[in-house]
Amino acid sequence: MTPISPDLRLVDFANVSPSALQSQVISAIDDANAFLDEMTAHTDSNHSPADVTAEQALSDVMNFDHINLALDRSWGILSHLNSVMSNDEIRHVHHELLPKLSAYGTRVGQHQPLFSRYQAIVNDKTFFAALEPARARAIELALRSFEMSGVALPRAEQEQFAAIQSELSTLSATFSDNILDATQAYFLPLKQEQLTGLTESGLALLADAGEQYKARELASGALTQADIDALPTPYYVASLNIPVYLAVMTHADDRSLRETLYHAYVTRASEFDGHTNKKGESLNNADIMGQILQLREQKATLLGFDNYAEVSLSTKMADNVAEVETFLRNLATQATLAAKQDLAQLQKYAQDYGIDDLQPWDSAYIAEKVKQSEFSLSQEEIRPYFPLPKVINGLFAIVERLYGIKVQEQSSDKTDSESTSVSRWHNEVSFYQLFDADDNLLGGFYFDLFARSGKRGGAWMSGFQSRYTYDEQDHQQLPVCFMLGNFTPALDGKPSLLTHDEVLTLFHEFGHGLHHLLTQVTVGDVAGVNGVEWDAVELPSQFMENWAWDAEGIALISSHVETGEPLPKDKLAALLAVKNFQSGMQTLRQIEFSLFDLLIHSHTPALDYDGILATLNTVRNDIAIMQTPDYNRFANGFSHIFAGGYAAGYYSYKWAELLSADAFSRFEEEGIFNPVTGKAFRESILSVGGSFPAKTNFENFRGRSASIDALLRHSGFSDVKNVDAANAKSNREVI
Template identity: 85%
Template sequence: MTSISPDLHLADFASAAPSTLQIEILNAINTANAFLDDMTTTTDNNGHSVDMSAEQALADVMAFDHMNLALDRSWGILSHLNSVTSNDEIRHVHHELLPKLSAYGTRVGQHQPLFSRYQTIVNDEAFFARLEPARARAIELALRSFELSGVALAKAEQEKFAAIQSELSTLSATFSDHILDATQAHALPLNDKQLTGLTESGLALLADAGAQYKARTLASGSLTQEDIDALPTPYYVASLNIPVYLAVMTYADDRRLRETLYRAYVTRASEFDTHTNAKGESLNNADIMSQILQLREQKAKLLGFTDYAAVSLSKKMADSVAEVETFLRDLAAQATPTAERDLAQLQQYANAYGIDELQPWDSAYIAEKVKQSEFNLSQEEIRPYFPLPKVINGLFAIVERLYDIKVKEQTNDNANSQPVSHWHDDVSFYQLFDADDNLLGGFYFDLFARSGKRGGAWMNGFQSRYSYDEQAHQQLPVCFMVGNFTPALDGKPSLLTHDEVLTLFHEFGHGLHHLLTQVTVGDVAGVNGVEWDAVELPSQFMENWAWDAEGIALISSHVETGEALPKDKLDALLAVKNFQSGMQTLRQIELALFDLLIHAHTPALDYEGILATLNTVRSDVAIMQTPDYNRFANGFSHIFAGGYAAGYYSYKWAELLSADAFSKFEEDGIFNPVTGKAFRDTILSVGGSFPAKTNFENFRGRSASIDALLRHSGFANTKKVDAANAQTTHEVI
């Protein structure tokens, strides 16, 4: 039997009941709090050591870190389940625990005796100099975290800080709930006329949504079995789940249907959304957004910062709001000429379809027509060439060639394999080995859209590489890679669009960053401790192999015939890489500027101010009108419920780094094993144990340049900008 290494410490999801996890979490908090209760201060008011050696202080720090594994594990499982299999019971327990987790986290960050141990370590300069780099870096980052947690505040201000943190955690969770509930509440049954233009795979998705609609309405009592039986089969329903939404927006000939669905999507959780949750409460996020901004500003002021954006940037590569804003606006200037040509091309084609003025609900539809005409490329025609099993096997073959590693699936239907617990039947588990068959880590794939699962794609670094010699504890990295792809339908495997292929490669890049680390200090292993505006480097970097002919050959073959992607379709796919790149870049800059400016504004903006800022940014950089009712901000989970507040610019910042890093492979050969080893050794293996700028320069041999980003984006007048001058160079769960 193929066994599972105990160093993976895999979770038993079959026994991971919310009530059980709740008990484990509360017990872990109580144990850790008792440890903190017994601590005494080891430095005086000037930070000088009092009766404790740096060695003993480090021992206490490491013991406390190890104690927190139990909490990290139980909470990690619960929060993961809340994202992928959310139901009322999981959500209730998750939200009930948030204030307790927040209070505990704040206590740790403001705990003077624990803080004094870190001070004792760094104050002994000779001892600190002897520490391994990863340990030293973790201690430096911890000291910064203490400062940003209010350790230096007076007691009354610390209490206020704690209350703010607690309220923010609850508000962010509610914001996320509202988006999930609003997305799943929308169901629009379609008639035959509205189906015109939809592809075979699109119709299958709509029929699947219709079957789910029938089951849901029957279970809720909205319809009786007699009502259900009276509905046609298949029953086509348009939902706001991304695969269904995109199928309609890209192919439906009915312009009014596209506008209806677009409006529903961009008004989710806004004042225009009439849906309610199970308790009958409004899903409108408007007040929550302004409350979050106000609380973040209060937090920033308590810590001595001018605004929350300054707090966010204190942990990133970029130094200031002005620097990031300059980077974004300069890039917008580079992208605008291309974007204007993109829009003119779309409008020219729109005229042929009787559309005098292109609107957002026309963009994907007309863009597909342009691809078919100009490039002889249809996403639906190439979808059969990207069956998910082939894509996954090809992805594994690519990373095996690049990094000399091996991936093996652990299947539960094999009598010779030890079974692995999953949270859903769609989930699969894999182990990662080096060239000598040494186990490096493990990862789960959960790739399909379904009810109860939040939208988007992400990598959750559930468990870091870590060792604790005092208790002979060895822990290998484990992560969850999650997507919302088109599921398998009509007896065929999932067939991916090329956009979905890129998403899979992106998340796998994050996964490799987590899994290939050789750092055993958990706080800086893998993606941990990596500056947020550099954490997207490995993920965006990985996408390049899905844009290369050699890479595409490994990930594509026809689902029925096994034939390779025909040369004309391959040429068309590669030619279309920069199609609409100008407009897409401006869209990302629009979101990044909006995020930056609302967090840099003081006093904190109310809802009207938030919308006004977004409109101002659009007038500055967007080249296509947005309807007045658009409330995209109400669903902007990245910044209101995720880790990207005043950091959404990180995608473009890291894209500069990733493009420049890939240009080294373009020079040496994209499967050059020496270059692959260098990238693994200088970027992927070291995690956050050194500053990201140092890691990049160790790989590239110089500071970053914007040249490759502009070239890869297809922008004219490419110019080199040194990262030191622009830093205008520059994650998930």
């Protein structure tokens, strides 16, 4: 077992506490503020920032960056724990620090002496031209960040800007809390007759949720131990955690049960959700959403923009709102024919099951029936062929062939030597080191892949620690990241068995992880995913999914959990055939979300809750081809835009998908495991991080600008158009 390098600077999670992290965050802010105070005093005594040379200015900037490492680390740990192990103590400390962090961030962004240091570097054109590209790019991005932080505003408006930032951070955190609390508050005990159609793995999930339900009710005093003992074993309970929810929505024959669970899921944190938090406060996000939009509009106005969408797009590849809207609507036009065919197929099969009015709570259920009938494919039938350990090992084998890198799992067993054991925040977490072909350590990453109480939903990669070097203090750190999922856990003595959708999710997040870990940039602000335009940051993640759709890739990640047999040829053929199943409807759904996000952030004046819902309905009328119930409150749980970084940027998924498909088309031309092509992708995209504009990086790899052709082909839309055109031609000839 390879010893753990001190350059990884791993966290001793066994000995961190919320109160200690709180003290560290406050101390780090105090140290950074002291540095700014000294810079202010120095500037005041000299009376002119112009007296500072470019070389001195760069030294100050790099020194300040280094001081901020302590804050990045302590706050990064606390934020991470709040996402994966949330409890009252962690949440309280996290939220209590938000205003302090916001105030500090605003002070930095509006600090004139620090701003003048960056200006001094750029204004000395000879000095600036001699800087390494990564450092120059980091300085350019920092200057833009100053402008977006209101550095040029009058003092009164700067104070208003600071108040807006502080309130936004608090509102976003509350929005996220409400979703988590609403999701975990819901339990629905089931009767035996409601279980018809559920798979073995689905029943195991429901039984596990039943144990969680018993523990919660016993702890709250709602049930006594005698009550618990009187319940049947196993006790099946439905919840809104994604693996349980999908198990019911995909397989439960009871249509009423599916509708009940659908209603609960799409009304979380809305006026239809009667749950409250531990303080007895409503979990309804309605007012919060309106407040967030109003504050974002105020922020945009202060910065001289017409609306918040313009603020968001000012740092992205896309030039303006019109360009993004045109892209989305054009793509919707391309997808609509396929989507209508998708819907007609579902409606036809629904009638075979006595459903004449196909509804959203029927879609996953009927889609599974279509897969079984048309493709002889069931997610449950192929799940045993994707045991998580095999998928992980196959994933590592794929990236080794592509990029010449090697992954080694590190023991977390405390009986091992201290140099090889790794502290974790939960016993389900695993840690790995990443090496190049010459056994040089590149970085490390954690996997935390299973759904559990206190962990927010979804899947994500957190670039906790960037590659960074500071020679003045002989400091070097290697990149470390967290990769998180909410997959079906191991049950009944078997390892976690993944659906192919979960396999794709794992590949997606690992693509983000590689982007973070394979960087060769040592300027932290543009290393890995840092500094990459938001609408390009999904390129490496979506790109990685392609190998989970390739026959040769699937052979590396699949083997039956009991027999070890590879995925049979008929199931492999069915899986590949089903790649574009429902692709049209899925694309329209993503466009619906993206366009809704763009329009509510480009609307002036800012919309209230009623206006938000009205906009969503308008977009659905324009884009969707399937009716959505009036009670659906999807927007109240849209964490990406109200609690994450995707505000006026959700379109980035489709934008980056275009880049991803076009990038992969080079592998299709030259061989999907071609190491030369893999090396080119690593060097042009993964290694350079944000040290150059994303457009430049893409064109360096592809040798030209991006084209939409590969995206249309990968989505199956070009086939639909060709078939439609052929039919039209045939009809003309017959006529």
